[in-house]
Amino acid sequence: MFLVMHIIHLLTVILWIGGLAFVTIIILPMAIKTPDALQKVLMFQRVEHRFAKLARAFNLITGISGIIMLYVTGWYSALFTSGGIPLTVMTMIWVFWFIMLFGLEPLVIKKMLEGMAKGGAKMDIDAIFIKLNRMHYLMVFISLLASVMGVLVAHGPAFF
Ligand code: HEM
Numbered sequence: 001m002f003l004v005m006h007i008i009h010l011l012t013v014i015l016w017i018g019g020l021a022f023v024t025i026i027i028l029p030m031a032i033k034t035p036d037a038l039q040k041v042l043m044f045q046r047v048e049h050r051f052a053k054l055a056r057a058f059n060l061i062t063g064i065s066g067i068i069m070l071y072v073t074g075w076y077s078a079l080f081t082s083g084g085i086p087l088t089v090m091t092m093i094w095v096f097w098f099i100m101l102f103g104l105e106p107l108v109i110k111k112m113l114e115g116m117a118k119g120g121a122k123m124d125i126d127a128i129f130i131k132l133n134r135m136h137y138l139m140v141f142i143s144l145l146a147s148v149m150g151v152l153v154a155h156g157p158a159f160f
Contacts, residue, residue: 002072006154009065013150016058017143019051024136032133037125041116044129048113056101063094075153086152093146100139 027047034040070076070087078084079091116125 002069005065005068005072009062009069009150012058012061012065013147016055016062017140017147019054019058020136020143021140023047023051024133024140028129028133028136032126032129040125040129041113044132045113048109052101052105052110059094059097059101063098066091066094086149086156090146090149090153093142093149096142 028044031040031044034043070079075084075087079088081088112128116128
């Protein structure tokens with residue numbers, strides 16, 4: 001059971017963080033370089049629309065497989081202890097993502113993109129996209145940090 005969950009956890013993390021990195025490193029800079037404001041917004045909106053659904057599924061699968069691993073090993077008792085810092089950090093980053101994907105993204109980002117598509121001419125869309133790209137880089141960094149924490153849990157010194 002643990003091994004199956006570990007494999008599912010790792011593969012889902014690869015797809016999720018890999019997808020996020022692709023949007024950040026390839027798609028957003030391409031959108032920024034697109035001269036027409038409306039095209040820029042529509043292109044990113046389409047990608048975001050498709051990827052957000054997948055990211056929500058990846059977030060749930062990562063969380064569920066992680067919780068099952070904690071349950072079968074009893075490692076949940078290490079959460080919020082000094083010996084369980086990597087596990088706690090990884091879990092907190094997951095909670096941050098859960099709030100982002102199920103709370104903020106549908107309420108804030110989606111509305112912001114719709115607003116830009118409608119009244120784009122009045123906004124400084126280029127500046128917004130550059131900020132959006134910086135924010136995505138930060139989120140890639142945070143996600144990689146969660147992955148490093150995961151490797152420390154799996155292969156680091158005995159924490160528990
Ligand atoms: C942003 C979310 C997360 C990311 C990016 C992430 C990433 C990772 C990675 C890369 C590993 C290392 C696997 C390996 O080296 O073989 C790992 C292991 C692990 N993760 Fe996560 N994880 C996340 C969320 C969670 C959550 C929410 C839990 C549980 C509540 C969890 C529990 C575990 C456990 C128990 C292991 C250790 C498996 C072992 O010892 O073999 N993870 N995670």
